[in-house]
Amino acid sequence: MLHCFSPVKGWFFYFYSKIPYYGTVIAATTATLPAMKHLALLILLFFTPELTAWAKPLAPPDSCAAPPVYLCTQPVVSNIICPQFCLDTASYTITEAHATFDCSLTLMGNCVRYIALPGYFGTDVVTVIACNALVCDTNTLYIEVVASPDLCTPTTTPPCEQSPSEFCTDYNAPNNVCPNFCFTQPYSLVSATSTHPAQITLNSQCFTYTPLLQTVSWDAITVIACTTDAAQCDTLQIQVALGNCNEPPPITPNQICTPVFTPIDLCFEMQAGEIYSDDAITTAFQCSINAFAQSCITYYPLPGFAGTDTVTIPVCMANNPKNCRLQQFVVHVGCEAPNVVNDIVYISPEWVSINGSIIPDENGYDGITLQPLQNDDAGCQAPVTISVITPPGNGTLTVLPDGQQLQYLPDAGFSGAQTASLQLCNACNQCSYSTLNLYIAPANTTTALPPMQHGSAAQPTFTAVYLPQNQAFLLTFRKEIYPQAAYLSLYNVNGQLLHTQPVASAASNTTPTTLQLPAAGLPAGLYLLRLQTATGNTAVIKVWKE
Secondary structure, eight states: OEESOOSEETTEEOSSOOOOOOTTSOOGGGSOHHHHHHHHHHHHHTSSOOSTTTTSOBOOTTSOOOOOEEEEEOTTOOEEEOOOOSSOTTTOEEEEEEESSSEEEEEETTEEEEEEOTTOOEEEEEEEEEEOSSOEEEEEEEEEEOSSGGGOOOOOOOOOOOBOSEEEEOTTOOEEEOOBOOOSSOEEEEEEEESSOEEEEEETTEEEEEEOOOSOSEEEEEEEEEETTSSOEEEEEEEEEESOTTSOOOOOOSEEEEOTTOOEEEEOOOOTTEEEOGGGOEETTOOEEEEEETTEEEEEOOTTOOEEEEEEEEEEETTEEEEEEEEEEEEEESOOOOBOOOEEEEEOSSEEEETTEEEETOOGGGOEEEOGGGGSBOSSSSOEEEEEEEOOSSSEEEEOTTSSOEEEEOOTTOOEEEEEEEEEEETTSOEEEEEEEEEEOOTTOOOOOOOOOOOSSOOOOEEEEEETTTTEEEEEESSOOOSSOEEEEEEETTOOEEEEEEEOTTOOTTSOEEEEOOTTOOOSEEEEEEEEETTSOEEEEEEEEO
């Protein structure tokens, strides 16, 4: 793979200019105007880098430094150049060659053929990448193109080049890096800082770097060194690829999660000829974006922001800027696992109760639809899905296609108590667990309560709530019971009388009454409370006991 300009080395995007300046080495002013126009066109066409070397890591920072190549030639002269690499010569192949100016480049195994175009005079810089089965390495060709051989200047000692410029490492792996600053006097490192969280320790002319953040696939290290007398200082920028060095960053799902204050990579697929501009990227909350690779950006949440953000990236064809598509990501920032509570379902021949809400005339024996999320806190806007970890021993419990509802069908003829274990996970893969309690009454059960009676006085109404700490029901009357005392009766759903208790006259909503349960206690389930006054009025309510 070759062309005459590319800002990309491997899959890693250069943050800083990688073309060095050595006196007259780069002489862009000598290029002809057509060549410069062609260069601009090539920058546009090849803004999207090829993928040949994406699956190979760069050589480690302590590898050998292959000497650059210096060559003097004339236009239209064929030059076969075989540069050295820090690779096994029997196994590597040159995979890419990138020149600064117009040229003809041909890959020839371990060599490359360079031909300067007619009319070009100046110094061209060619970056050559070679790979074996495991790693890749680079070398640089400095080619002086002159009108005749007698104009070639004598080859001087190659200039010193700061190194390393980049390396690859895994998360939480310590790396001892000893950069070369090309000082002629003794020097030591003054500081080393990274863009993303990392542990960095200085030791004279070396430093140890340990990346800590696993939500991004790159980092940038700024190293400053000074001579012992502090007369000279210099800065080196080192780009670091993180994670699996043998693969490019993985494609990001359309919905992704990250903790508060934590940046995260958003990587997407791009087709040949597509480009995007980081200036055109928009976010709902104006969060910071850093484009670091051909099809990846890094999303930085605003300090303290927690919520859901939407990132929109216009991706357009290089040869037709109006032909665009939108790449979108939904980023959930600061999500926590859902806060869930257990669910209680009671099925009887006359009604169904779900978490204390009575559904009259519902035939639960033919199946009921449950919505466990209704009484849960999702923790954020990330969607939550339900899965059944332990199904009930009797009946079938099925997750509906929306992932948020359940369908329960009891076995024919079964009555009794059942439990099921549920897992509720949000899009951030944060999960909580709850228990579904199922109580099924016999299908032939009838409520053997006396019929409602209507006497001369106003119909009394009341409410009841169970008090676990008191093992009692607290009743509040909405209309005064007058003029005589009344009686409360407690029944189970089968109509069996469990307890009776008088209620004093003049009881009202300002004087709640407590109905004490039998000493033997009552199992969890649904019960019926019947109030009968001396005037002949009756009222019946259903109440749930935990």
